[in-house]
Amino acid sequence: MQMDHARFWGRRCSSTAERWRDRLKASWCPSTARFIATKLAQKFVSDEPPQSLVERLAGTFSASYGDLSRVYADLFASPEFAASAEQKTKTPLEFVLSALRAVGASYDGSKPLAKVLEQMGQPLYQAEAPTGYREVASAWVNAGGLVARLNFALSLAENSLEGVHFEQASLLGDLEGAPADWLDRLAMRVLVPPLSESTRRTIVATLAREAETKPPDDGLVLQRQALGLLLGSPEFQRQ
Amino acid sequence: MSSFDRRAWLRLAGIGALGWLAPSLARAETGVRRKPLVVVVQRGALDGLSWVVPHGDDAYYSARPQLAVPAPGRGADACLPLPGGRFGLHPASQPLLALYLEGRLGFVHAVGTPAATRSHFDAQDVLESGTGGASSRDDGFLNRALRSAALHTAAPQAAGTASSAATGSSAATLGAVAIQSRLPRILRGDASALAFEKLTDMRVRGPAAKLVGKTFEEMYAGAVDEALRSSASGAFDADALLGRVRTRAPSPRDGVVYPKSTLGRRMRQIAQLLQADVGVELAVTESGGWDTHVDQNGRLQRGLTDQAQALRAFLDDLGPLAQEVCLVTVTEFGRTVAQNGSGGTDHGHGSVMMVAGGGVRGGAVHSRWDGLERDVLFEQRDLPITIDQRDVFAHVLRQHWGLGDTSLVLPGFAADPLLALG
Numbered sequence: 022m023q024m025d026h027a028r029f030w031g032r033r034c035s036s037t038a039e040r041w042r043d044r045l046k047a048s049w050c051p052s053t054a055r056f057i058a059t060k061l062a063q064k065f066v067s068d069e070p071p072q073s074l075v076e077r078l079a080g081t082f083s084a085s086y087g088d089l090s091r092v093y094a095d096l097f098a099s100p101e102f103a104a105s106a107e108q109k110t111k112t113p114l115e116f117v118l119s120a121l122r123a124v125g126a127s128y129d130g131s132k133p134l135a136k137v138l139e140q141m142g143q144p145l146y147q148a149e150a151p152t153g154y155r156e157v158a159s160a161w162v163n164a165g166g167l168v169a170r171l172n173f174a175l176s177l178a179e180n181s182l183e184g185v186h187f188e189q190a191s192l193l194g195d196l197e198g199a200p201a202d203w204l205d206r207l208a209m210r211v212l213v214p215p216l217s218e219s220t221r222r223t224i225v226a227t228l229a230r231e232a233e234t235k236p237p238d239d240g241l242v243l244q245r246q247a248l249g250l251l252l253g254s255p256e257f258q259r260q
Numbered sequence: 261m262s263s264f265d266r267r268a269w270l271r272l273a274g275i276g277a278l279g280w281l282a283p284s285l286a287r288a289e290t291g292v293r294r295k296p297l298v299v300v301v302q303r304g305a306l307d308g309l310s311w312v313v314p315h316g317d318d319a320y321y322s323a324r325p326q327l328a329v330p331a332p333g334r335g336a337d338a339c340l341p342l343p344g345g346r347f348g349l350h351p352a353s354q355p356l357l358a359l360y361l362e363g364r365l366g367f368v369h370a371v372g373t374p375a376a377t378r379s380h381f382d383a384q385d386v387l388e389s390g391t392g393g394a395s396s397r398d399d400g401f402l403n404r405a406l407r408s409a410a411l412h413t414a415a416p417q418a419a420g421t422a423s424s425a426a427t428g429s430s431a432a433t434l435g436a437v438a439i440q441s442r443l444p445r446i447l448r449g450d451a452s453a454l455a456f457e458k459l460t461d462m463r464v465r466g467p468a469a470k471l472v473g474k475t476f477e478e479m480y481a482g483a484v485d486e487a488l489r490s491s492a493s494g495a496f497d498a499d500a501l502l503g504r505v506r507t508r509a510p511s512p513r514d515g516v517v518y519p520k521s522t523l524g525r526r527m528r529q530i531a532q533l534l535q536a537d538v539g540v541e542l543a544v545t546e547s548g549g550w551d552t553h554v555d556q557n558g559r560l561q562r563g564l565t566d567q568a569q570a571l572r573a574f575l576d577d578l579g580p581l582a583q584e585v586c587l588v589t590v591t592e593f594g595r596t597v598a599q600n601g602s603g604g605t606d607h608g609h610g611s612v613m614m615v616a617g618g619g620v621r622g623g624a625v626h627s628r629w630d631g632l633e634r635d636v637l638f639e640q641r642d643l644p645i646t647i648d649q650r651d652v653f654a655h656v657l658r659q660h661w662g663l664g665d666t667s668l669v670l671p672g673f674a675a676d677p678l679l680a681l682g
């Protein structure tokens with residue numbers, strides 16, 4: 022295998038670095054390439070990425086002597102990446118940020134939101150050394166964490182989280198009529214992936230029962246509840 | 261210390277044929293639910309030499325001229341003498357003394373993991389994975405213990421579903437809980453375990469919570485993703501079970517006062533869970549603040565006071581139920597024998613474990629104590645480890661849970677036959 026002697030890890034390098042490179046080259050280990058390829062594929066494609074993709078990325082890594090930009094280029098051009106939407110579960114941080122962005126919330130940096138992340142199992146800046154926050158869903162998807170997610174979704178929709186605020190009227194104000202008429206529109210608006218039939222049916226039925234028991238007075242009670250349920254739905258947990 | 265003395269000490273300490281725990285009668289094989297095991301992980305490396313003080317060793321006092329806890333009778337902050345003459349209890353642990361004297365609580369000294377690391381992370385990893393550092397595993401050994409024991413448990417638990425007992429893969433009972441915000445490494449793995457800081461955290465809150473909670477339950481029952489679906493079912497089952505705990509929420513027994521601290525709150529909640537009888541067999545929690553590089557005496561005074569009050573309140577609060585419970589504390593490693601230049605001690609090796617509860621043959625400091633002379637110290641500076649933490653846990657799992665074979669729980673570990681004769 023030939024390589025450009027003036028480059029190492031994708032950079033031009035001095036003669037000292039070249040000596041180091043040669044030493045590293047001598048100890049270059051195929052399992053390093055596979056390890057890094059697996060990590061990247063896991064991050065961007067799936068918790069259990071296709072072996073064929075991992076092998077290809079590892080090949081690129083080895084052939085380029087660790088030029089990560091080439092590995093990324095291959096990864097993002099791959100059909101596996103193109104098909105990866107909704108393959109992964111959001112980490113708590115991803116979930117919270119995506120929900121805040123979905124409703125266009127402003128956030129003043131108050132601490133309670135950090136507390137929320139801790140309850141979901143991902144305390145800010147406290148990744149376990151040396152492996153860091155884990156990339157696979159099994160680290161995040163557990164009963165306690167899920168309850169914390171649902172509570173966050175409901176509080177956010179009610180605008181009752183300290184330091185967090187969104188304009189309910191502008192997000193929900195134009196949703197009129199029966200929930201079945203506007204639920205899909207709201208779902209599109211907050212970027213929930215297409216709702217499964219069962220989720221949709223469940224939410225509509227709940228809102229209908231709600232509407233019967235107490236007629237909404239300010240007109241947005243059902244919309245807020247729908248929003249909370251959507252952000253807490255299984256669909257919204259997917260990346 | 262001569263070898264003769266050492267053998268005498270072994271006999272005195274009750275190691276050998278006596279064992280640490282009386283055999284448990286509630287055996288898993290009979291289908292009876294496992295007796296509750298409660299584990300407190302003391303993170304940050306608790307100084308065992310201050311908690312259970314070797315006041316019989318002159319080397320202790322010469323290594324710590326300013327920090328050593330004085331021998332019994334030497335002033336107000338002297339250690340409390342324990343029968344046997346060699347060890348004393350830190351005065352801040354006074355609430356535990358009565359339990360010790362009644363034989364309901366004992367210590368294991370010069371105990372730890374065999375890994376020679378002085379990194380908190382690495383040592384906790386070795387401790388919690390139960391590997392002794394020989395291999396890396398993602399799951400914790402207490403989680404594996406749940407699964408291993410589950411193989412023997414035929415009967416469903418009190419409030420659970422029939423299917424969960426055999427596989428341990430469903431969260432339908434509150435079999436294992438961690439009273440802290442994150443599931444600790446020691447409890448991670450295939451068997452289900454719940455983590456929550458407060459009983460009230462495990463419920464869907466807010467207006468119309470009941471209706472909305474029901475909706476979430478239905479949505480997740482139909483979720484395509486298996487992991488999401490099973491966690492959600494665990495969450496709603498747990499919510500229902502914890503609802504029972506919350507409504508019963510026994511206030512502490514008369515005269516029992518938990519300290520107003522994190523550990524106090526956590527121990528109180530474990531007591532509530534055990535009293536509510538919702539199937540908890542394993543509860544884990546943790547305490548912190550033990551990394552006493554500076555101002556060790558002040559920090560330990562506060563930390564050990566809090567710990568002793570919390571643990572004592574816990575055992576008192578349980579009342580007769582305490583007879584069924586085994587409470588174990590463990591820390592990742594001990595601290596240097598010598599004091600440092602900033603009124604503290606640094607990362608060391610061996611430390612102390614505490615074991616308490618009904619089946620415990622307490623009233624002893626179990627140890628293979630060789631003294632603190634420089635030539636017996638680990639790397640000439642730290643308390644050597646003469647008993648592996650896994651020996652203690654293997655013993656507890658065997659005696660308390662009736663776990664016959666610990667090879668899956670503690671892979672590659674052969675329990676010390678001298679200690680296993682109990």
